[in-house]
Amino acid sequence: MTKEPLLRVNNLEVVYNHTVQVLKGLSLAVPEGEVVALLGSNGAGKSTTLKAISGLLPMEDGAVTDGEIRFGGVSLAGRQPHEIARRGVFQVMEGRRVFEELTVEENLSCASYARGGAGDLAGAYEKVYGYFPRLAERRRQLAGYLSGGEQQMLAIGRALVARPRLMLLDEPSLGLSPILVEEIFGIVSRINREEGTTILLVEQNANMALSVSSFGYIMENGRIVLDGPTSLLREDRDVREFYLGGHGGQRKSYRDLKHYKRRKRWLS
Amino acid sequence: MEDFLQMVASGVVIGGIYALIAMGFVVIYKATGIINFATGEFMMLGAFFCFTAMTAAKFPFAAALLAAAMAAAALGALVERVVLRPLMGKAMISVIMVTIGLSSIFKGVAQLVWSGDYRAFPPVFPRAPVTLGSVILPSRQFYPFLISLASCALIAILFRFTRTGTAMRATADDPQAAFSMGIDIRRVFSLSWSLAAVTAALSGVVIGTMGGISPQLGAIGLKVFPVVILGGLDSIGGALLGGFLMGILENLAGGYLDPLVGGGIKEVAPFLVLVAILMVRPYGLFGTREIERL
Numbered sequence: 001m002t003k004e005p006l007l008r009v010n011n012l013e014v015v016y017n018h019t020v021q022v023l024k025g026l027s028l029a030v031p032e033g034e035v036v037a038l039l040g041s042n043g044a045g046k047s048t049t050l051k052a053i054s055g056l057l058p059m060e061d062g063a064v065t066d067g068e069i070r071f072g073g074v075s076l077a078g079r080q081p082h083e084i085a086r087r088g089v090f091q092v093m094e095g096r097r098v099f100e101e102l103t104v105e106e107n108l109s110c111a112s113y114a115r116g117g118a119g120d121l122a123g124a125y126e127k128v129y130g131y132f133p134r135l136a137e138r139r140r141q142l143a144g145y146l147s148g149g150e151q152q153m154l155a156i157g158r159a160l161v162a163r164p165r166l167m168l169l170d171e172p173s174l175g176l177s178p179i180l181v182e183e184i185f186g187i188v189s190r191i192n193r194e195e196g197t198t199i200l201l202v203e204q205n206a207n208m209a210l211s212v213s214s215f216g217y218i219m220e221n222g223r224i225v226l227d228g229p230t231s232l233l234r235e236d237r238d239v240r241e242f243y244l245g246g247h248g249g250q251r252k253s254y255r256d257l258k259h260y261k262r263r264k265r266w267l268s
Numbered sequence: 269m270e271d272f273l274q275m276v277a278s279g280v281v282i283g284g285i286y287a288l289i290a291m292g293f294v295v296i297y298k299a300t301g302i303i304n305f306a307t308g309e310f311m312m313l314g315a316f317f318c319f320t321a322m323t324a325a326k327f328p329f330a331a332a333l334l335a336a337a338m339a340a341a342a343l344g345a346l347v348e349r350v351v352l353r354p355l356m357g358k359a360m361i362s363v364i365m366v367t368i369g370l371s372s373i374f375k376g377v378a379q380l381v382w383s384g385d386y387r388a389f390p391p392v393f394p395r396a397p398v399t400l401g402s403v404i405l406p407s408r409q410f411y412p413f414l415i416s417l418a419s420c421a422l423i424a425i426l427f428r429f430t431r432t433g434t435a436m437r438a439t440a441d442d443p444q445a446a447f448s449m450g451i452d453i454r455r456v457f458s459l460s461w462s463l464a465a466v467t468a469a470l471s472g473v474v475i476g477t478m479g480g481i482s483p484q485l486g487a488i489g490l491k492v493f494p495v496v497i498l499g500g501l502d503s504i505g506g507a508l509l510g511g512f513l514m515g516i517l518e519n520l521a522g523g524y525l526d527p528l529v530g531g532g533i534k535e536v537a538p539f540l541v542l543v544a545i546l547m548v549r550p551y552g553l554f555g556t557r558e559i560e561r562l
Binding site for chain 1: 357431434435437438440441442443444445446447448449450451452453502
């Protein structure tokens, strides 16, 4: 790659509680304007990667012990989460994390801190309601009473208000019905196209994630084991076997699957 | 009937003052989720600041109040920075214990600086009692009542309608999410402690003008704690209503029940009602229930 990517993570190592090493030399790059997917199973360290980027690790007793995170050519090391947010990196956290005691609109207004001032809040709200008309009907309701899908919309809506250069999306499909998942991913795609927002997407739903991204990383046990343009990843036999659940049409028994598991080529 | 009206009216007036004291608890809880058991001592120190400004520095009341508020704000921010920030992310029970420790320290320091003596506050309000219809209210209660109402209204507006207030509520709700939103939660914490300290100082001054001051003035903070629980820890309207309710109950019990049993009911009656109400509504009259999504 000739151009410096918007986000570059180099050899990142993260340790929790001074004892548990979660990331073991993780590297990835997110070029400006792209949607990049970070896939992997439970506990692979995907959310940890995002929290390391957004500066939230210390709040969970985690620490970056080695490696480097550069955003727009500047190192993010040692910066506080609110500074990172104000620099244009906005995380949509796993589990939606809406402020339940606040109304929909108050939730949105909180995100305006990330762009450093109230600015044109009404205009920002209208943009959010353009993407998510259902939130408009509920603007005065407490966020705690929204459905799961609506809360996810609100969480992404906050990111729209913040107008980040880079959006970190952590498991937006978590706990949502397939129809909603499709709707949410459609909108993520639109945000990337229409707002020009670069997106780093963490997902367990590999199928969905690869359908909206241009480049993908697959991580296991705290490091990247495979990466490539989405089109190639989709064709990769191991990826199909272990992440997409596609296997050439015929059904297989779980006994065979175990046999395949030993052959994951990055483990050899 | 005349008596009844008079009792209710003084109950409302006293209740309004209770509400302001309760506000000191509510502000901290609403913005940081901490129950500050040193609220009473913040009141006491605020009252002493104002007292000293008036007696030693010969400030007029308004200026002394302003100076006391500023000193309280600084103290609040200092306490947050030095004592509470290192505890960020620790268990709530440890934080609450620390506030109890703080209250002892403040009491000790106040005794060292101002001695344990009881002093009368210099007179600040007009002496003539205020007459409303058939009800007569002592001026030393009526004017503090007005100050209370105005302060409660201001605080309510701040929390509900300003961006800073929204950020405070967001921080109490989910600090990590608020942080990731670009809200500097450390500033929110220090601001909330300042605001709570100013509120407490104000109520301390008000109590001081009514009955004089001593390092023990903070004891009333604990007496008012049931009001806070009654109204719901995070509800400004609840604190107001809880204050009124407690004031009125206290007065009615004092007027009607004390003569029958030979005194003492006045102090207990509000607590009996408190227990009864909390049995039915454990989160207080207006406290937020945890929203359970099913």
